[in-house]
Amino acid sequence: MASRTALRSLSMRRALTSHSMVSSMSPSKSAAFSTMTKVMHQQSSSSGNSSNNGTQTHFGFRDVPENMKEALVREVFANVASKYDIMNDVMSGGVHRLWKDHFIRTLAPTPGTKLLDVAGGTGDIAMRFLDFCKETHGDNTAQVTVFDINPNMLQVGKERFEKTPYHSTSQVSFMEGNAEHLDHIPDNSMDAYTIAFGIRNCTHVDRVLKEAYRVLKPGGRFMCLEFSKVENPVVSKVYDVFSFDVIPTMGQIVANDRDSYQYLVESIRKFPPQREFVKMIKDAGFTVMGQGYEDLTFGVAAIHSGFKL
């Protein structure tokens, strides 16, 4: 029965997003360059004489200075924003739609829930959240703040919401900013905090978690949907081939941007595996129930969850 519901909402989602998918199929002039080299050039020329403190972080499989990662990630997503839906379909074989549906069903928002959806620029999660509240509870008091560092991604989300009844209601608002500093969001103000396929791109994951803890009300829920580690050795082999050979090639074909896709598959491997991430969530102060995560599709993705108590 659950799978039937999932399929139904999947087909509805298809109908809703087909328009934006068609528009994003149109040929794009950008992205015919190497993202990483371009940004690295910009960075080294602009901050050439400022002394670098030498702290390195990973950007995909490369080590880059910490202060550069944000700009590099920004560039990747600026390139892919218009093709984000297609990109996710390519990377997950379309399964990301089912994951996101399951993610919101797991959150199971109640009427009037206030959600902060971080790194949710294109509104994928926000739309599902509002739809869930409407379809399950007939509720139109739930509110979502879509938060993203990237204006290009937010623009895609705004355009998508313009075509829905939620447009220009108080139910949805957009905010640009860094997940490590939610400066304009007061302490203890949110019922739920979600971040889907975003946290691995942040430079300091621990700071992101700390900020999530700060803005949540006591009793509020942190939920993260993120690519994770496949433990099954057989599936893992197949997944490796798919990640490193198929995805960048498809990125080349679909979006004419191999580098961005190369970064995305590499960044997935650099993100801590399930149990390590649970520990980080606990370190930020959250209480986790049971093992603290749920694997999706053999652990290709995982839902992590914690409560502020």
Add this chain to the structure above:
Amino acid sequence: MRSTIVRCVAPLSAVSRHALVRPAWRGPTAVRSFTASSLLRTEEPSQNSSADASQSTTRLTTNAQATPELILKKALTFVPEHGWTTTSITKAAESMGYPSIIHGMFPNGGADLIDYFLQDCLNRLPLELEGRMEGLSTKEKIRLGCLTRLGMIAPFVDRWQEALAIMGQPNNIPMSLNHLGKIVDEIWHLAGDTSADMNWYTKRASLAGVYTTTELYMTTDKTPNYQATQRFLDRRFEDAATLGKASSEALQVAEFGFKSVVGILSSKGYRF
């Protein structure tokens, strides 16, 4: 001080309940323990302590660990109105000042609530029977154990068929059987059973049969002080004495139970 109270909520409330309430209903006969009203009274001290904890503004680590349990404890007070549902849990969370989204702590909803309740009953059983088994025969001890345990569901008797229906759902059956096993084992243990042979299994199997059918019977019993249930239990013990001859009455009750579980599940949208 606060943290001590919070950490010790379960044993402390159980002890205080024991000390405060037991003299009021402890009597020469076992039967008097078997009343809904005395059990409702026993709930009071624990509710107060959970309310105290929720009013605490400083949330200590020990408090965070105890919170899920406190929410479920509070949720039991909403069961007569809202049933064994996520709604009871969200109402409890809201009454304690938490956002209702916290219900995600209990992904199995009603089943998690039932699981907590059954575990709580198991913890309370030895405390409630303490010192009351002396001088009784084994048969009387078992009878007293069963009646005391049955008395614990008296506050929720109108919602117990719903609980049985949830416990009968395929994914909850392991949890239900585990609890049934613990109940009968605890009763035999408290009655002083130390057998270590095949007898161990047959004793528990036959008591499990007696207990479940009596519990089912109790959900339909409207007599004062559940007198009909007590008589039903006595007749089941007589059946068990002449093992292998389950009376048609027990079978009828079992059949009724199966049908009502099916009925409740159908009303909740399950298909067979």
